[in-house]
Amino acid sequence: MVEPVELHGLPFPMTAPSRIRNFSIIAHIDHGKSTLADRLLERTGAISERDMRAQVLDEMDLERERGITIKANAVRLDYVASDGETYQLNLIDTPGHVDFSYEVSRSLEACEGALLLVDASQGVEAQTLANAYLAIEGGLEIIPVVNKIDLPAAEPDRVAAELAGILGGSADEVLRVSAKTGEGIDELLEAIVDRLPAPEGDQAAPLRALVFDSFYDTYRGVVSHVRIFDGAIGQGDGLRFMATGLDTSADEIGIRRPRTEPVETLGTGEVGYLVTGVKEIDLIRVGDTVTHRDRPAAEALPGYREPKPMVFSGLFPTDGDDFERLRDALEKLRLNDSALIYQPETSRALGFGFRVGFLGLLHMEIVRERLEREYDLDLVATAPSVAYRVNLTDGETFMIRSPQDMPEPGKIASIEEPYVKAMIIAPATYIGTIMELAQSRRGEMGEMTYLSPERVELHYELPLSEIVFDFFDQLKSRTRGYASLDYEPADYRPSDLVRVDILLNGVPVDAFSSIVHRSEAYRYGKAMVERLRELIPRQLFDVPVQAAIGSRIIARETIKAKRKDVIAKCYGGDVTRKRKLLERQKEGKKRMKMVGQVEVPQEAFISALKLDQ
């Protein structure tokens, strides 16, 4: 049983911070975080055998379909340790993919410790390092864990040594578990209690709770996940969100086990959810600090650094009438995905939509799918682009996130493109292959270190656009999946970039403009005009499809005029049927857009864009 402590002189059934442990499970993608969470839930009795399913914390359909974690997910466990005491464990399962590292860093802010997992058959990989550094920077206590020791290809000793090497400890401190068989889980639970620090906060101080996640519930409004740093929240308390100044009250507070369970109070060090009934989405922000209205904290918690979108793309509803619904959906999704940023954008070809910033291509794909599924939208995305810096001849400098914003070539003094610092970890046998690939993508090599005699860590500086588009796929395929990659923004560097426009009957189709390196311009232009020639139906006249840099045409195709489009035989008897046939054809035409006197079915634009991805 949980032993009550005093708050404001009143007895509440809260857990003493000394018996709370808050930790995230972090690792490279697929190293078994969610499966390990399953075992912890199971071993502590949080979930019955009947309700158990693999990666139970991957609750979203998309997560289950793809077998990856997209959203960090927090859950509370009660663990009776060998010392006979019951501990409250607040666990956050995090995603491993590089695009979701913002989820990891937010989760870490709510914790004192982290389980750093490594797959015993794979060893340390790029996000193992990246996430380890995030935890170290955050001052978290790390428990290194080698997972999947049941695998025949497991090399727990080698991997434990690698881990110890990067954390600067001894291999003996590395735990060995199998999230599949449950081996080593008891020891891990004991280590969590023994080795991770208890939360420190001041129970008597004014309330400070960090909003580390939130989502929108149609009935209850915004639901926030909070970590209490100081003080406590009681049900019904008058609250204030310090950054937005929102005054509200705690309609309901509770915890997830993972089933939601309302509680009377959430005390210092605890993690739980908060429902205020607020429906104004923009008044509740991830990273904000919640305090009491009548006894506000003097200072807010540090909050979160703004996420830095790496890739931008236009998102448009295929049905123009859905623009408002898309706006609403983005607002709501942003609550649950604070890395999402967007602003309205207009396209002649695609109508009204938004330019959306993403952390990477997977993030882009996921956002789009979530919008389509959770908000029942049908969307089309324009080719992703990175943000370029343009220096004008008149000395002005600005950023462009969409090819449309690019000034005329004559006004441009220079364009700079974003570079990233990339880290690649791979078996040493692939060094040559990787160097070749990186070089072909304009990469500049930095340091190379051996993690072990067989594994190297290579450092490169590369244009972000190369990484975003196909570097990673190439890297994976050329190293048969053995290489992993992590990257972070570096600086901007001058580059020979041009905007390629695609013209239909002489009129540019904005959705297809793209900023590319000059050496790629012809390839892009040619591919695009060929594709459009195939996809756009023949018109009543010949239609040129051209690719151009400024006024210079670099590729051209012609859509030949259509010659025959007539019902051959129409007689008294089948007038109704023929009228209905024409009617159906006409319905198809409704979705046509006029571009330069050319009728283009929305689907042609959409397919052309889809092929691009």
Place this chain on the structure above:
Amino acid sequence: MTPPVVRPDDPLLADEAARWASAYVHVPFCARRCPYCDFAVVVDGEPGADAGTDAYVEAVVAEIAMERPWGPLHAIAFGGGTPSRLSAVALGRIVGALRRRFGVVDGVEVAIEVNPEDWTDRFAAELLDAGFDRVSFGVQSFDAHTLAWLGRVHDPHQAEAAVVSARHAGFRSVGIDLIYGTPGEDLDRWVTTVRRALALDLDHLSAYALTVERGTALSRSILAGAPAPDPDQQADAYEAIGELAVAAGLVRYEVSNWARPGHHSRYNLATWGGAEFVAFGAGAHDHRDGVRARNVRRLDVYLDRVASGVRPRAGSERLDRAAADVERLVLGLRRVAGVRRDDLVERLVVDPAGRRLVAAGVLRVGPDRLVVERPLVTDEVSRAVLALVDRDPSVSGDDC
């Protein structure tokens, strides 16, 4: 007696035809089903076929008696199926029933579609006796390969002989139907067919692009990977026949129809003008009192219904104003004569879609008529008309 020499594309004729009353009789029997055909037909062994043609003729005569009086008729047309599967006596009985029920104008047109293999000099004489003055042969091609591809029974010589025989017998108008754009038929072979046709000194010529109708054997084989008709090849074929027909003194008056002056098909001109007509037989469609109705297609069902004294209807549609507007333009613009400029036409030509069609040389706005100048893309015009009528808030659609 020489018919009045009026050009088939004469606008006055087109407008006048819109007022003609006519009757259509559908004869569903066929020796076999052509792979491209989706008309209401029965071939031997199918339900109702065993009842025989006599029972069918009786049923049609009985159905004629069920129609409200009307007329007099300007045209009577027999189509199919294969009307020439009926005896001339049987056909004559139906013509007689129509004359009695509705009356006919002086010089009424009585036309029949005939398959070449059914033709004999004797049949010709009997048809003339029965009052027929117009025959159209389902020739389709003079190319043996194409005929085989189309699954036809006759050969090119049979077709030529039938046409010559009809000529000699003294029918007022003799014409043929051709099909172009069969996959694999190159332009040379098509031109040869056209030349052989024109050498017959025809009064009338219909040439239809091979159309893949849903549910036909042709459609199934194409879905399974056989080559489909190529629209560019069809366009070449159309242009070729257009030039050759005109050089031979024929005048085009509808997308797919040419006639020597004085030899237009009255029945067809009436239907393209939106005129009303009565129709009898299994699968027949009529148009009376603002309603388009259709008979059941199944022969056995048709016979049963008529035998029990009820009209064998399968469905009907009352044309609301929007549908009537659409039909007036969609059908009317298939004619070379085009349509008279009315409010709807004025709206069409200022509509962006209409303006584009004018700019592309598809539509020409004349002083008092709107005409289609590029008949091969007429459906573009039809869809623009539909879209225009759709957007018109003053009309509302109601379907029954």
